[in-house]
Amino acid sequence: MRYNERELLSLARQPAEKAAEIRMSVPKKGNVLKKRLVKLVVNFLFYFRTDEAEPIGALLLEHCKITKEEENVFSISFIEEPERKYCFECATEEQCQEWVEALRRASYEFLRRSLIFYRNEIQKMTGKDPLEQYGISEEARFQLGAHRQ
Amino acid sequence: MKLNERSLAFYATCDSPADNAGFLYKRGERHTAYHRRWFVLKGNMLFYFEERDSREPVGVIVLEGCNVELCDAAESFTFAIRFGGAKSRTYVLAAENQAAMESWVKSLSRASFDYMRLVVRELEKQLQEMSRGLAGGCAGTQEPPGLWKPKPSGLEHWPERLPALPAIPKENGCAVWNNVLAAERLPDTSGCAGHDEEENPRPPPLPPRRRVSSGEAASAVGQSPSTFCRLHEQYSREVARLRQDWQLKQRGPRP
Numbered sequence: 001m002r003y004n005e006r007e008l009l010s011l012a013r014q015p016a017e018k019a020a021e022i023r024m025s026v027p028k029k030g031n032v033l034k035k036r037l038v039k040l041v042v043n044f045l046f047y048f049r050t051d052e053a054e055p056i057g058a059l060l061l062e063h064c065k066i067t068k069e070e071e072n073v074f075s076i077s078f079i080e081e082p083e084r085k086y087c088f089e090c091a092t093e094e095q096c097q098e099w100v101e102a103l104r105r106a107s108y109e110f111l112r113r114s115l116i117f118y119r120n121e122i123q124k125m126t127g128k129d130p131l132e133q134y135g136i137s138e139e140a141r142f143q144l145g146a147h148r149q
Numbered sequence: 150m151k152l153n154e155r156s157l158a159f160y161a162t163c164d165s166p167a168d169n170a171g172f173l174y175k176r177g178e179r180h181t182a183y184h185r186r187w188f189v190l191k192g193n194m195l196f197y198f199e200e201r202d203s204r205e206p207v208g209v210i211v212l213e214g215c216n217v218e219l220c221d222a223a224e225s226f227t228f229a230i231r232f233g234g235a236k237s238r239t240y241v242l243a244a245e246n247q248a249a250m251e252s253w254v255k256s257l258s259r260a261s262f263d264y265m266r267l268v269v270r271e272l273e274k275q276l277q278e279m280s281r282g283l284a285g286g287c288a289g290t291q292e293p294p295g296l297w298k299p300k301p302s303g304l305e306h307w308p309e310r311l312p313a314l315p316a317i318p319k320e321n322g323c324a325v326w327n328n329v330l331a332a333e334r335l336p337d338t339s340g341c342a343g344h345d346e347e348e349n350p351r352p353p354p355l356p357p358r359r360r361v362s363s364g365e366a367a368s369a370v371g372q373s374p375s376t377f378c379r380l381h382e383q384y385s386r387e388v389a390r391l392r393q394d395w396q397l398k399q400r401g402p403r404p
Contacts, residue, residue: 001154002208007232009150011213042213042262043193057151062160062192078156080163108192109165111265118272125279125392130272136259141168 012039012046012055018102020095021050026057027084038088043108045076059086066103074100115142161189161196161206168192169256171249172201176241183243188253193262195230210240217258219250226250230257 018040023033024047036056037048043062046055063079074096075085090096104110119142122130131137169190174183175197186197186207193213196206210230220227220241228250230240244250 001152001157001206003152004210004232004238005150006234006237007214008152008211010232010234010237011211055150057153059153060157060160060194062194063156063163063165078153078159080156080159108262108265111262111269112192115265115269115272118269118276121388122272122276122279125276125388125395127396130275131268134268136268139168139259140166140256141259141265 008044008058009054011041011044012048012058013053014041016041017106018099020090020099022091022095022099023089025087027086031087033087033089040102040106043106045103045106061103061106062109064107066100068096068100072096074103076103112141157194157209158205160191160194161198161209162204165191168260169253171253172245173197173249173253174243176243178238188242190256190260192265193260195257195260212257212260213262215257215261217254219254228254228257 016039020038021035022038024036024038025031025033035050037050039046039048039055043060045059045061047057047059048055059076061076065077065079065082067075067077067085069075069087072090072093072095073087074090075087077083077085088096088099090099119130122128129137131142136142167189169188171188172185173188175186176183186199187201187203189196189198189206193211195210195212197208197210198206212230214232216231216233218229218231220229226244226247226249228242228244230242231237232239242253244253
C-alpha cells in the first residue's frame with residue numbers, strides 16, 4: 001500500500017504524547033524482546049532502535065486491542081488478527097498501566113466517541129448543541145448514532 | 150519504515166462509518182494525468198482504491214498536519230492537500246462537481262487527530278465549567294480532565310449503558326448541588342465508591358483510578374468497571390435533577 005512516508009517520518013519527529021525505552025517484540029520475529037524507543041504521537045505508535053533517528057516501524061492504533069498481560073507487560077493486537085501480538089515489557093507495573101491507559105485513548109475512534117458523548121451530555125444539560133458555535137454540528141463525523149461498532 | 154499495512158487495509162474496508170467517500174480524480178506524481186479513484190476518509194486517513202469494490206486500497210494519505218487548499222487550476226473543482234515539509238508532495242485532487250468539492254474540502258480540512266482532540270478538550274472544559282458553575286462557591290477544586298470518561302475502545306456498548314434518566318432522582322452521594330438548589334439535603338448513597346466525604350458542598354468525587362483489566366475483566370482486583378458504572382449513574386441522576394430544575398426555571402411562572 002502506498003503511503004506518504006515523508007509525512008509519517010515527520011510526524012515521528014514531533015513531540016510525543018508519551019515516549020519511553022521499552023523492550024518490545026513484534027509478531028514475526030519469534031517474540032524476542034528488544035529494547036526500543038517507543039513513541040506515541042496522535043494515533044500512531046512509532047518504534048525506533050534506541051540510537052537511530054528514523055523509526056523502524058509505525059503502528060496505526062485504530063481497531064486495536066490493548067491487553068494487560070503478565071506483570072509489567074502489555075500487548076497490542078489488531079481485531080482482524082488477534083493472535084498476532086506486539087508485546088511490550090515495561091520497567092515497572094506503573095509504567096505499564098500508564099501506557100495501557102494512554103494507548104486505549106489514543107485512537108481517533110475513541111476521541112470521536114468521547115466527543116459524541118460530551119456533546120450529548122451538554123445538550124441534555126443546556127438544551128443546546130455545543131458544536132453549533134463552531135459551525136460543525138452537521139458534520140458526518142460528529143453525528144450521534146451514526147457511529148456503529 | 151514498516152507500517153501495519155494489513156491492519157490499515159482492514160480499517161479502510163471494514164464497515165466502520167467513513168467520514169466521506171466518493172470518486173475523485175487524483176493527479177499522478179510524475180505524469181500530470183488524472184486517475185479516477187474511489188476515496189474513503191476515515192479519521193485522519195484518506196484511503197484510495199482503484200475501484201469502489203476493490204478489496205484493498207492502492208494507497209493512503211496520512212492527513213495529520215496537512216493543509217487543504219482550493220486550486221486555481223484549469224481543471225475545475227480541483228483542490229490540493231499540502232504538507233509543510235520542504236520536499237513534501239502535494240496531492241492534487243479533482244471532484245466531479247462543486248458540491249462534491251466543497252464537501253471534500255470541508256471534511257479533509259478538519260480530519261486531523263489534533264483537531265478532534267481540540268474539540269473534545271473544549272467540550273470537556275465546557276462540561277467541567279458547567280458543573281463548577283452550578284456548584285457555586287467551589288473555587289479552587291481540582292477536577293481532572295475527562296471528568297466523564299467514556300469507556301476505552303475495548304468495550305463496545307457504552308452508548309447503551311447510559312442509564313435512562315429517572316423522573317425523580319432518589320439519591321445523591323455528593324452534596325455539591327445543595328448550593329444551587331433549595332435547601333433540601335439528600336441522603337448519601339451507600340454505594341458511593343468509597344469517596345464519601347461530603348458534609349460540605351464539593352464537586353463529585355474523582356472517579357477511582359481506572360485499573361487496567363485484562364480479558365477476564367471482573368477480577369477481584371479490578372472493580373473499576375462496576376465502580377465506573379455506579380459513578381456514572383450517580384452523575385446522570387444529578388444531571389437529570391439539575392436539568393429538571395433548570396427547565397422549570399426557564400419556563401418561568403405560569404400565567
